[in-house]
């Protein structure tokens with residue numbers, strides 16, 4: 175099975191989280207690729223069995239602008255058998271903590287097989303590594 179992580183970041187928190195998740199997948203000998211959203215062509219979505227999104231939250235709990243096209247693509251993709259997951263970083267000072275993760279979660283739950291979600295407060299800390307590990311394990315379990 176081919177797995178891809180597609181993420182977006184401005185200040186680097188979500189990039190750090192994406193790279194940690196990527197490293198954990200590599201240790202499990204999974205065929206995995208990682209792309210920043212601006213390097214990924216939506217036309218390549220069909221090459222993957224498992225798609226994992228990483229996003230920060232913007233505005234008042236919104237999905238960042240650069241993630242909206244791929245979000246809408248999934249609403250019409252007709253790949254109900256595709257396994258997906260979503261992770262993100264946010265700041266709990268905002269009323270809608272990691273709101274973009276919630277929006278992706280709700281949409282992916284309807285249109286795909288949603289395997290896992292993960293929210294991390296700003297920069298990933300040591301205690302988040304265990305949560306990343308669990309996140310990856312939940313996805314890998316669905317792939318079997």
Ligand SMILES: Cc1cc2nc3c(=O)[nH]c(=O)nc-3n(C[C@H](O)[C@H](O)[C@H](O)COP(=O)(O)O)c2cc1C
Nearest residue numbers: 183184185186187188230231235263264265271272
């Ligand atoms: C203008 C602005 C709006 C934000 N809105 C939210 C929000 O609604 N919910 C949230 O959890 N975090 C919010 N954040 C925090 C970011 O999502 C958080 O800093 C995130 O870790 C940034 O990710 P990045 O380092 O990958 O760019 C906001 C940040 C800014 C600057």
